[in-house]
Amino acid sequence: MASSSASVSGSGSPPPPRADGIAIAVERRPPASRLTELGVGSWPKWGGGPGRIALSYDARQTCYIVRGKVTAAAAAAEGSPETGRVEFGAGDLVVFPRGTRCTWHIAVAVDMHYAFDPS
Template sequence: MQIQVQHNPAETQLNSLGVSKWPTWQKEVSIFDWVFHEEEQAYILEGECVVTPIGGTPVSFGKGDFVIFPAGLKVKWEVKQPLHKHYRLDGNALTQAWKRLKAALKLA
């Protein structure tokens, strides 16, 4: 499982994915643990971050980067400058809720 970072993707690529219509998320400067229950694609509008997979190598990204986080990845986030991103999660609301419920109940 590897985090993929594409620096300054082409505007045509972002448009074809509909990135501008994706929801946004913001986070202040902080350090926290996170689990990606499904694949997440993100386009970084503002900020600078280092995400370190548990037992892996730190990955840095920031404004203008397109990032893909694989499903099942456990990481530690370090938000160095306030983060603002567009994001899209794999699946629909029902499958996303089911994955989170299974994880919370430790069913799989």
Template sequence: MKEITVDSNPSEALLKELGVANWPTWEKEVSTFPWEFVTTETALILEGECEMTPADGGPSTTFKAGDLVVFPLGYKGTWEVKKALKKQFKHGNGNIVKCFFNRMKIWSNCLKSMMK
């Protein structure tokens, strides 16, 4: 299984290049639940702390506020949200419907920021 990657110190230039400011947000309370990524998801963790344990029994990955995380398409595992989570995210590859709606939200956010 592909591994989650974590950049614990992403540069402002990288975040700007990725367009993170216009990505939608998602929040989750402290909880534990299974998940399968049907897209490749890139996320900037704004708040909280989590641990992901892969379904294949491999080593877990921990990430926290300030981290840029890439969850690969097809990754199956269990989220353990240790501190309430807030993230900005972008879907790529994989499930076309999920990617489409994510892109629509990003474009909407871009338009809103241009009209301010």
């Protein structure tokens, strides 16, 4: 069973982007049982159209992408060079560890469920 802390899946995939040594984790198409176990259906929802959004995570955030396509470009600090990119989209569970700084490049409008974990 895949773990929510797993790196980007797929053999030969580049390592996930890192910001201050923190890896963004993508779990591709987790089984429905995993989503139920996490309580994804009860999480708040968010949606956004194509464009760019700069984000900084003060708490760990887990997102389940219902629809859309995003490339997240991580950086150690705002305005600093990129440290990597990861793509995710419909059906993916994505974990942004606390302290992550990245810019979402939304290619296809996104609908998602999300939860914050302050630990």
